[in-house]
Amino acid sequence: MKPEITTVVPTHNRRDLLQLTLRTVLGQRDVNLEVVVVDDGSTDDTADVVAGLGDPRVRLVRHDTAQGVSAARNRGIAEAKGSWVAFVDDDDLWAPDKLGRQLAATRDTGRPWAYAGAVKVDAAQRLNGGRPPPEPEEVMARITRWNPMPGGCSNVIASSTLLRRAGPFDRQLVNLADWDLWIRMARAGGRPAMVASPLVGYRQHDGNRSLDTALILREARVIERRYGTALDWGGISRYLAWLCVRSGRRREALWHFARATVRGEGASVATDLAGLLRNRLTVPSLGRSQPPEHHEWGTEAEAWLASLRS
Numbered sequence: 001m002k003p004e005i006t007t008v009v010p011t012h013n014r015r016d017l018l019q020l021t022l023r024t025v026l027g028q029r030d031v032n033l034e035v036v037v038v039d040d041g042s043t044d045d046t047a048d049v050v051a052g053l054g055d056p057r058v059r060l061v062r063h064d065t066a067q068g069v070s071a072a073r074n075r076g077i078a079e080a081k082g083s084w085v086a087f088v089d090d091d092d093l094w095a096p097d098k099l100g101r102q103l104a105a106t107r108d109t110g111r112p113w114a115y116a117g118a119v120k121v122d123a124a125q126r127l128n129g130g131r132p133p134p135e136p137e138e139v140m141a142r143i144t145r146w147n148p149m150p151g152g153c154s155n156v157i158a159s160s161t162l163l164r165r166a167g168p169f170d171r172q173l174v175n176l177a178d179w180d181l182w183i184r185m186a187r188a189g190g191r192p193a194m195v196a197s198p199l200v201g202y203r204q205h206d207g208n209r210s211l212d213t214a215l216i217l218r219e220a221r222v223i224e225r226r227y228g229t230a231l232d233w234g235g236i237s238r239y240l241a242w243l244c245v246r247s248g249r250r251r252e253a254l255w256h257f258a259r260a261t262v263r264g265e266g267a268s269v270a271t272d273l274a275g276l277l278r279n280r281l282t283v284p285s286l287g288r289s290q291p292p293e294h295h296e297w298g299t300e301a302e303a304w305l306a307s308l309r310s
Helices: 015-026 046-052 069-079 098-109 136-142 160-166 177-189 213-227 233-246 250-278 295-309
Strands: 005-011 033-040 058-063 084-087 113-121 127-130 157-159 193-203
Touching: 005 015, 005 069, 005 098, 015 033, 015 046, 015 295, 033 046, 033 069, 046 058, 058 069, 069 084, 069 177, 084 098, 084 160, 098 113, 098 157, 098 193, 113 295, 127 295, 157 160, 157 177, 160 177, 177 213, 193 295, 213 233, 233 250
Parallel strands: 005 033, 005 084, 033 058, 113 193
Antiparallel strands: 084 157, 113 127, 113 157
16 A cells, blocks of 8 residues: 655664664654655664664665765655655654644645644753744744744645645755755745644764754855845854854854854844853753753653653
């Protein structure tokens, strides 16, 4: 029977992180899915780990040499048999009803793509915070100025038809390739559907690609030139400052905070710095010092995160 949705999982030398990610993908309830794992030139035993699952819903395809995450995602799309495609990075986590609720939202609204809320999670699957996702109208209003999609590429599902219209991930982009595709999907398919609950766990660890602030800046300038819109550089600078805080690069963090202030984010930066000063500018563990968040909303994820910890 043809799967309703294909989940594409690009991976490279992350066998340990990948195992828990796949556990949450294969644990999806009330949905007929297949999983395409794209091994992008791994030199560890990723292939053996995937084969060891013994699950007929999982297919492994391999690049003998690494071609990059965008090429891996495109390979997964090309291999997909489902009418819908979902993406999840090899270090992120899903609630067990993530796909089912997103598909229901697309049926209810008739929209060809959907997203949900996301929370930040540490290496022990403990909640680090989160905030409600933006409304679809806000996504459409902001999508060409900065990426408003929570949880990165591990959040969105899209119809195969919309993906064909929007085109593939840009192989020249890494960190912002998903944002570039969301812009094209918004233009080709209009407003997305939304599930307001925290269904995605963005795992924060030392190996996160998103910690490369110089790469993000370079790719943001590509996006700005490509679509001819002025990016929200104040918000981007503040975001980069927090990435630096997470990785202990305090001098660089202060530089980005200063840039954010000059670019109109002074009030938010003042709040950020006040919180950091209360913590004496220490970062006890990766991801613990963060901007103010909606912790009550994020605790909705505790039940499914607790099941992963056990």
